[in-house]
Amino acid sequence: xxxxxxxxxxxxxxxxxxxxxxxxxxxxxxxxxxxxDNRKCMQDEGCTKCIQACHIAxxxxxxxxxxxxxxxxxxxxxxxxxxxxxxxVMAENRLSLALCNHCENPPCTRVCPTGATxxxxxxxxxxxxxxxxxxxxxxAACPYGARSxxxxxxxxxIANRSADYPARSKGVVExxxxxxxxISAGRLPRCVEACPSGALVFGDWNDPKSEVRKLLESRYxxxxxxxxxxxxxxxxxx
Amino acid sequence: xxxxDQQQRAYRAWITVLVTLALAGAWCYLRQLNMGxxxxxxxxxxxxxLYIGQFTxxxxxxxxxxxxxxxxxxxxxxxxxxxxxxxxxxxIASAIACMLFVVADLGQPSLLWNVxxxxxxxxxxxxxxxxxxxxxxxxxxxxxxxxxxxxxxxxPPRWLRPVAVLSIPWAIGMQTVSAFLxxxxxxxxxxxxxxxxxxxxxxxxxxxxxxLVLVLRFARVRLESETLRKARTLIAYxxxxxxxxxxxxxxxxxxxxxxxxxxxxxASAPWIWISGTLAATSLALLNGFRRxxxxxxxxxxxxxxxxxxxxxxxxxxxxxxxxxLGVVTTYTPTVPEILIAAGIWAVSALIATLLFRTAFAVxxxxxxxxxxxxxxxxxxxx
Amino acid sequence: MSDRPIIxxxxxxFIAIATLPFWYNAFANRLGRLDLAHADGKxxxxxxxxxxxxxxxxxxxxxxxxxxxxxxxxxxxxxxxxDISLNRTCVDQCHxxxxxxxxxxxxxxxxxxxxxxxxxxxxxPLTAIAxxxxx
Numbered sequence: 001x002x003x004x005x006x007x008x009x010x011x012x013x014x015x016x017x018x019x020x021x022x023x024x025x026x027x028x029x030x031x032x033x034x035x036x037d038n039r040k041c042m043q044d045e046g047c048t049k050c051i052q053a054c055h056i057a058x059x060x061x062x063x064x065x066x067x068x069x070x071x072x073x074x075x076x077x078x079x080x081x082x083x084x085x086x087x088x089v090m091a092e093n094r095l096s097l098a099l100c101n102h103c104e105n106p107p108c109t110r111v112c113p114t115g116a117t118x119x120x121x122x123x124x125x126x127x128x129x130x131x132x133x134x135x136x137x138x139x140a141a142c143p144y145g146a147r148s149x150x151x152x153x154x155x156x157x158i159a160n161r162s163a164d165y166p167a168r169s170k171g172v173v174e175x176x177x178x179x180x181x182x183i184s185a186g187r188l189p190r191c192v193e194a195c196p197s198g199a200l201v202f203g204d205w206n207d208p209k210s211e212v213r214k215l216l217e218s219r220y221x222x223x224x225x226x227x228x229x230x231x232x233x234x235x236x237x238x
Numbered sequence: 239x240x241x242x243d244q245q246q247r248a249y250r251a252w253i254t255v256l257v258t259l260a261l262a263g264a265w266c267y268l269r270q271l272n273m274g275x276x277x278x279x280x281x282x283x284x285x286x287x288l289y290i291g292q293f294t295x296x297x298x299x300x301x302x303x304x305x306x307x308x309x310x311x312x313x314x315x316x317x318x319x320x321x322x323x324x325x326x327x328x329x330i331a332s333a334i335a336c337m338l339f340v341v342a343d344l345g346q347p348s349l350l351w352n353v354x355x356x357x358x359x360x361x362x363x364x365x366x367x368x369x370x371x372x373x374x375x376x377x378x379x380x381x382x383x384x385x386x387x388x389x390x391x392x393x394p395p396r397w398l399r400p401v402a403v404l405s406i407p408w409a410i411g412m413q414t415v416s417a418f419l420x421x422x423x424x425x426x427x428x429x430x431x432x433x434x435x436x437x438x439x440x441x442x443x444x445x446x447x448x449x450l451v452l453v454l455r456f457a458r459v460r461l462e463s464e465t466l467r468k469a470r471t472l473i474a475y476x477x478x479x480x481x482x483x484x485x486x487x488x489x490x491x492x493x494x495x496x497x498x499x500x501x502x503x504x505a506s507a508p509w510i511w512i513s514g515t516l517a518a519t520s521l522a523l524l525n526g527f528r529r530x531x532x533x534x535x536x537x538x539x540x541x542x543x544x545x546x547x548x549x550x551x552x553x554x555x556x557x558x559x560x561x562x563l564g565v566v567t568t569y570t571p572t573v574p575e576i577l578i579a580a581g582i583w584a585v586s587a588l589i590a591t592l593l594f595r596t597a598f599a600v601x602x603x604x605x606x607x608x609x610x611x612x613x614x615x616x617x618x619x620x
Numbered sequence: 621m622s623d624r625p626i627i628x629x630x631x632x633x634f635i636a637i638a639t640l641p642f643w644y645n646a647f648a649n650r651l652g653r654l655d656l657a658h659a660d661g662k663x664x665x666x667x668x669x670x671x672x673x674x675x676x677x678x679x680x681x682x683x684x685x686x687x688x689x690x691x692x693x694x695x696x697x698x699x700x701x702x703d704i705s706l707n708r709t710c711v712d713q714c715h716x717x718x719x720x721x722x723x724x725x726x727x728x729x730x731x732x733x734x735x736x737x738x739x740x741x742x743x744x745p746l747t748a749i750a751x752x753x754x755x
Contacts, residue, residue, distance in 0.1 A: 067281030067567060080563040085497060098563070107424055113363040114352040120690065128687050129739075131352050134275075134345015136285040137363050143425025145562040149285060149345065152276035155738070163707055166739040170274035171345025184692060228424040 030122040031205040032178055033233040034192070035215050038096050040199035045095050048075065053194035054176070059167040061150075061157035070148040072176040073099040073191055081224055081236075096236060097200075099191075100125060100146040100176040101224060104231030108138035108147065117173075123205075123233055124178045134171040143228050147175045178202075205233075245458075253591070256584040263581010266574040267342060275345055278575040283567035284558040286343070288579050291550035293339035295445070296586070297416045298438060298549060299332035300373065302446015304409030305472065307402050317465040322402075323384050323597055324459075325450050326377050329409075331590035332446075333374040338582040340367075362418045369412045376405050381593065389600045413438045420557065428502035428557045431490075437483045438549075444476035445545035448520075448538035455535050457594060463531070470534055474524040477541055481517045484510070484548070505566065506556030513552055516544035665696045665714070679706070679736075706740045 041047075054060070054073050063069050079092035102125045109119050116132040119125050139147045153170040161167060165181070168174050179189035183202075187193075192200040203210035212235075215221075221235040270277045280287050303325040310318040341347050358364050380402055387394045417435035424430065451469050454461060488510070491499045503510070523537035555569045571579075664671065666678060685691040686704040693701045703709050715721040718737065 067283070068276060069282060076563065080565065083498075084564065111361050111363065111423070113358055113361045113367070114349075115356045115358045116352075118688075126687070126690075130683060130687065131349070131356065132346060133349045133352055134347075135340075135343070135363060136345070137361070137419075139282075139285045140426065140558075141423045143423075143562050145283070148282055150274065151280065152274045161741060163741045166706075167741065169346075169735075169739055170276075173345075180690065184690060225425075230424065 029206050031233075032102070032123045032183065033203065033205045033212050033216075033235065034099075034178070034189075035201040035212050035221065035235045035237055036097055037199045037201065037215070037237045038094075039237075040197040041096060041195075042094060043197055047196065049194045049196060050097065050191035050200060051075070053190040054179075056160065057162060057190050058165050059154075059158050059161055060174075061154035061167075062159065063152070063154070063157050068151040070150060070154060070174065072148070072174070073097060082222070083225070098144070098146070099234065100178075101144055101230070101232030101234045102176075102178060104233065105229060107141040107143065107230060111137045111141045113137065120180075124180050124183075125175075126180065127173070127175055127177055129168050129172040129174060132172040134173065136173060138173055143225055143230060144232075147173050149173050253588070256588045256591070259577075259584035260581050260588065263578045263584065266577045266581070269574060270342075270578065271347070275343075277572065279570045279572045281567050281569065283561035283565055284555055284569040286558065287555050287569050288550070288571040288575055289339045289343035291554035292579050292582070293336050293343070294416055294438075294554060295546050295549040296332045296335040296339060297370070298413060298442030298545065299446045299449060300329045300336060300370075300377075301409035301413045301439070301442045302450070303329035303377065304406045305443045305447065305476075306450075308406050309468075309472075311399060311402050312406070315468065317462065317468045321450065321454075321465065321469075323381065324454060324594070325446070326381050326384075327590055327593040327597060328446065328450055328453065329377045330374065330381060330593065331586040333370060333377065334589055335582055335586035336370055337374075338585065339579070342578055342582060362415060362422060366412075366415050366419060369408070369415050373405070373408055373412050376401060376408060380405065385597060385600055388604060391604060410439055413442050420553070425562050426557050427496075427498045428506070429553075431487060433483055433486060437480060437487075440476050440483065441480045441545045441548060444473050444480055445542050447476070448473050448541035452535055452538045452542065453590070453594075455538075457598075459598070466531070466534060467527075470524055470527050470537075473538065473541055474521060477517055477521055477524070477544075480545070480548075481514065481521070484514060484517075501560050501564075502556065505559035506552045509547055509552035509556060513544045513548040516540045516547065520544060663696060663698045663700050665694075665702060667697075679710075706736060 051071075051073050055062070055071070058072065060072055061070050074097070075095045076098040077092060078087045078094050078096060081096055081098055084092060102119075102123055104123070106119055106125050109117050109125060112118070113135060114131050114133055116128045116130075117125060117138055118128075134149070136149055139149060150168055150170045150172055155161070155167055158167060179187075179191075182189060188202055189200075192202045201211050201215055203212035205212060205216075207213065215237060216235060219237045221237045223232040223235055226232070266277075278287065278289075303322070306318050306322045306325040309315045310322050341350065344350060353364060353367055380398065383398055384394060414435045417438040420426070420429035421431060421434040447469055451461075451466070451473075488503070491503045517540075520537045520540035523533045523540065526533050527537065558567075559569070560566045671678070682694060682704045685694065692704060694704055696702055702713075711718050711722075
C-alpha cells in the first residue's frame with residue numbers, strides 16, 4: 001500500500017492533533033446533565049413523546065419480545081427506578097423516565113475490554129459500536145439496566161429507517177448518548193425538545209446561568225442509587 | 239500396546255460420541271453466528287448465562303493443576319508426582335474450553351482482536367484473556383517438554399521446575415481474575431463479596447482434583463492407594479472449605495436482611511440447595527472412603543457436580559435475577575445453546591483424550607504400566 | 621529413471637492448469653478499465669491516487685475522529701471544510717450514488733465489500749437527492 005507524503009505526514013500528525021483537540025474540549029469544561037421534573041412529566045402518564053422522538057431518530061428497533069427489547073429511554077415505575085425501600089408504597093407505581101445516567105464514575109467504561117465505551121471530557125458516556133465485541137460486560141456492570149444488546153439483527157424491526165443516523169448490527173450493545181451529534185452542534189437532545197410539558201431540562205452544570213443549575217439550586221433533586229458512588233448525571237426533581 | 243476388543247469398542251464409542259457432539263455444537267454455532275445471540279435463552283436482563291457459567295467452571299478446572307504442582311514440586315510429595323502430567327493435560331483441555339466458551343458468548347466474535355489491538359488495562363476482562371492465554375502457553379510448554387523427556391527417557395531440563403512453580407501463582411491469579419470479573423461490579427450485590435475469589439479457588443481445587451481422579455478411573459489408569467488417599471484428603475479439605483464459605487455467604491445475606499441480597503438469594507436458592515446437598519453428600523462419602531474404596535469415584539462425581547452447579551447455575555445467571563430494576567426474568571437455556579456448550583466440552587474432551595493417549599503411550603513404552611488391567615489381560619499382553 | 625519426463629510433464633501441466641486464471645486474464649485483455657462516475661469537479665478530499673489506494677484508511681481515520689474524538693469536521697486540501705459523515709459527505713456531497721460509484725468497483729474486483737452499509741444506510745439515487753435539495 002502506497003501512501004503519499006502528504007498522507008503520511010497527516011498520519012503522523014494525527015495523534016498530536018487528537019491530543020490538541022482533547023485538551024481543547026477539556027479546557028472548554030462542559031459537564032452535561034439532565035434534570036427530569038417529575039411533576040411536569042406525570043401530568044400525562046400516557047405520554048411517550050420523548051421515547052418516540054429518540055427511538056425514531058436513532059433507528060432503535062421495536063422488538064416485540066420484551067426479553068430482547070432495545071430501548072434507550074423508557075418509562076419506569078418509581079419502585080423500580082429508586083428501589084422499593086426508598087419510595088412510599090402509595091407512590092411506587094407512578095411513572096418516571098429511565099435512561100443512561102452518564103455517570104461521573106461509570107462502572108461500564110471501567111469494564112469494557114476494548115474501549116468501545118468511554119467517558120468524554122464533557123461528561124457523556126459514549127458508545128462506539130464499531131469496536132464493540134458484544135461481550136456484554138458493560139451490561140453486567142451497569143447498576144441501572146440502561147444498556148441494551150442486539151440479540152438479533154435489528155434492521156427488520158425498524159419501522160421507518162432514517163438515513164440521518166446509522167442503525168446497528170446484531171451483536172453490539174447500544175444506549176442513549178445524550179444526542180451527542182446534536183449537542184455538539186448546539187442543539188438539545190431530541191427527548192428534551194419533544195417533551196410537550198418541558199419536563200426534561202438539559203444543560204451545562206458548569207454554566208452558572210444554565211437552566212439546569214437554576215433548577216438544581218432551587219429544588220430538591222435525587223439520583224438513582226447514589227450510594228453506589230457512580231455519580232449519575234440525570235437528576236430527578238420530585 | 240494391544241487392547242482387548244471390549245476396550246477398543248468402548249474407546250471408539252467414546253470418540254464417536256465426542257465427535258458427534260462436537261459437530262452438533264459446531265452446526266448450532268453456525269446458526270448462532272447467522273442469527274445472533276437471540277438463538278440462546280438470554281435476555282436484556284439476564285445477559286450472561288450458560289456460556290459464561292461454563293467458562294467459570296472450566297476456568298476453575300484449568301487452575302486446579304496448580305495444587306498438584308504445589309504438592310509435588312514444592313512440597314515434594316511423591317504420590318502426586320505422576321499425577322502432575324495428567325492434571326496439566328486436563329488443565330490444557332479446560333483452558334481451551336474456557337476460550338471457546340468466551341468466543342461462543344461474543345456478539346461480534348470477528349472483532350475479538352480488538353481486545354488485543356485496543357487493550358484496556360483497567361478492564362478485568364482484558365486481564366482474564368491475557369492470564370488465560372498465558373496459562374495455556376505455560377501448561378502446554380510444560381506438558382510438551384515433560385512428554386518429550388519421558389519419551390526420550392531423559393530427566394526434564396532444569397528450567398522446567400521454575401516454570402512449573404510459576405504456574406502455581408499464575409493459576410491462582412487466573413481464578414482470582416475470574417472472580418474479579420464478578421465481584422467488582424457495584425450493581426450486582428449477589429456477586430459483590432470479597433469471599434468470591436477464595437470460593438472460586440477452593441472449589442476449583444476440589445473439582446479439578448476430583449475430575450482428575452474420575453477421568454483416570456474412567457481410563458482405567460493404575461493409581462496407587464497412597465495417591466488416592468492423598469487425593470481424597472485434598473478433595474475433602476477443599477470441599478469442606480467450599481461448603482463453609484458458602485454457608486458464610488448465606489449467613490451474611492440472611493442475617494443482615496438487606497432486601498436486594500435476599501432477593502438474589504431467593505432466586506438462586508434452588509441451585510444453592512442442590513449444590514450444597516451434593517457437597518455435603520460428597521463429604522460424607524469421602525469420609526466413608528476409609529471403609530469402602532469404591533465410594534471415592536462416587537464422591538468425586540458428587541464433588542464435580544456440586545461445583546458445576548454452584549459456578550454454572552447458582553452464580554452466573556442468578557446474579558442477574560432480579561435485574562437492577564427489580565424485575566425477575568427467568569433464564570432457560572435453549573436447545574441450540576445447550577448443544578453448543580456440549581459441543582465445546584466435547585472438543586475439550588477430545589483434546590484431553592488425545593493428550594492422555596500420548597502420555598499413556600509414552601509411559602507404557604518406558605516400561606511403566608499406567609493402565610489397570612485384569613490378570614488375564616496382563617497375561618495376554620505379555 | 622524413465623519416469624522423469626512423465627513426472628515433469630505432468631507437473632508442468634498441473635501448474636499450467638492451476639495458474640490458468642492468472643495468465644489467461646493477463647493475455648486475454650478482455651477487462652477494460654472501469655470508468656467510474658467522477659465526483660462533481662469540486663475539490664477532492666485527497667488526491668485521486670491517495671483515494672484510490674487508501675480510501676479505507678481515510679474512512680477509518682474519519683470514523684475514529686468523529687466517533688471517538690467528537691471531531692465533526694476535517695479540512696481537506698485547499699482549506700475546504702468537510703463534514704465527517706459517510707452519508708452526507710462521502711455519498712451525498714461527493715460521489716452521489718453508492719451503487720454507481722462504490723459498488724461498481726467493489727463488485728468488479730470481487731470484494732464482498734465493506735460492511736458499513738448494513739448500518740449506515742446508503743442514500744437514494746441522485747434524483748431523490750436533487751429533489752430534496754430543491755425543496
